[in-house]
Amino acid sequence: MAEIDKPMLLEWYRQMFLIRQFENQCDVLYKEKKITGVYMHLYSGLEATGVGAVAALRPSDHVITAYRDHGIALARGMDPKVAMAEMMGKRTGCSGGKGGSMHLASREHNFWGGYAIVGGHLPLAAGIALESRYNGKDDVVLSFIGDGATNNGYFHEAVNLSAVWDLPVVWLIENNGYGMGTPVEVASGQPELHKRAVAYGIKDMGRVDGQNVVDVYNVVTKAVEYARKKGPVLIESLTYRYKGHGVSDRSYDKLAELRDWQQKDPILVLQDYLCKHFECIEEELKDIERAEMAAVHAAVEFAEDSEAPTYDDLISHVYVEE
Template sequence: MAEIDNATLLEWYRQMFLIRQFENQCDVLYKEKKITGVYMHLYSGHEATGVGAVAALRPSDHVITAYRDHGIALARGVDPKPLMAEMMGKRTGVSGGKGGSMHLASREHNFWGGYAIVGGHLPLAAGIALECRYNNTDNVVLCFVGDGATNNGYFHEAVNLSAVWDLPVVWLIENNGYGMGTPVDVASGQTELHKRAVAYNIKDMGRVDGQNVIDVYNVTKKAVDYARKKGPALIESMTYRYKGHGVSDRSYDKLAELAEWQQKDPILVLQRYLCQKDECIEEELKPIERKVMAEVAEAVEFAENSPVPAYEDLISNVYVEG
């Protein structure tokens, strides 16, 4: 694997830092009741998985995920302004204020959305991948899958379909240890989730340290190349959610476990690596961080100043007209 240049690593640092800042801001705004609703699932802790995996794609490739979707949208390059506006239910949001936190999407970025029915987006990924094969485009689909989704029927049916139709899908399981509140070893007979690949005779890419953006990138790149030429591949990325299942969780009492994972925080891991590699680079990190913080502040301002949707928005796009 060729060494990744500093410019690329700094860009990944920027993206991960952006996601963290964006999510921290969402958390604050939720507590201030500027973001409302019952559902918001923050990506804090997962940054290396989202950024590393999405970095392995071409712009023409496709990305789809579940409801913990803010970080994936940002990693795909969607502007934080309409994302923040969507959180606040504004008309300028990516989904016009009709989707909310769990239903972000951007067609122009080939980001096909966040989906809130566990496993529901998996067959959608298979269908999008079918179009790639059907029209011989050689694009691939990267489908993020929560560990909890591996136990519902959608996982079995969609992954099996990808196998029998040789679809160019990379199934990336984000194993953060819990499906809502249930630990993986309570929910899954086989806790090494990547081994599910064996059942479908698809490429098993094994487990990757989901806190290390370079490792995630490398394994996803291999999986994407494989999917482009041959067929489906499956990765299990080991990570952790810092803010619990969702913002409306009543308590999050796994503080010891959280502290342990924060020792290998994905942003810290990359920072350490960069500084070890090149002492001077620390100088370059601060301006990146300042720029990101300004960008997030601008996004909040944009969202706050945006109009709320109106009656015509309520009734539009139920059907395609004409």
């Protein structure tokens, strides 16, 4: 395992701050009706899980997730400009304005996309992992899973398939407490979701504090090594979504709970860690924050200045035409 050093921590801080700014900006733009549509699921509050997990990968490894995908895309290195352009439905977006918030993807970053059908991407993760094994590579797939998806058939079938085929998949449950509006305890007979690993005979790597990027990085790094050499692993990260399920959500009153989670906000947790371990770090953090705020503003400007897709875009890529 790579020693966690200051540049790594600062890079994680940068990514987490970028994600938070990006999501805050999306929220504003949605209210201004510059981002439209009925679906937008923000990653605010979950930054440590996405950033810590993605940091444990090599560039040749693969990442796939569900519809709450902005943070994962940015952590994997997607340019905020093309991400924001996709949010605004512009042809300069990563998916040409045809995918929208839930369908960010970047082939060059081995980020295989956000997927909008709950659980739908899980067998895709297994298939991508199969290619790695099939061709004798040792690349792994990191597949994020919402807690809600653990109750649908895709989870059962895909995780079981990864077990019987020994596929190199790190199954990472982002347990943010709710599947849409339904609490995990109401939806799951076994609310300790990592224990499902036992049912499939795969490695159970337990629960991790999803608010702490260092903890997430450490456990996912071990999981990635295990998956590379042996087979599938299941981890459960405990975290929280600040902005509810999505923009079409009916608002529900969970202010007390929200305040509790904000006490252990992932960005604050990392700030504390940095300040404890390094002297005079505050100015460096401020510089990072200024740079990332500027990056998000530049992304918005880029997206606003970009063209909308055309009729040719509407009818292209229905099929591969050679």
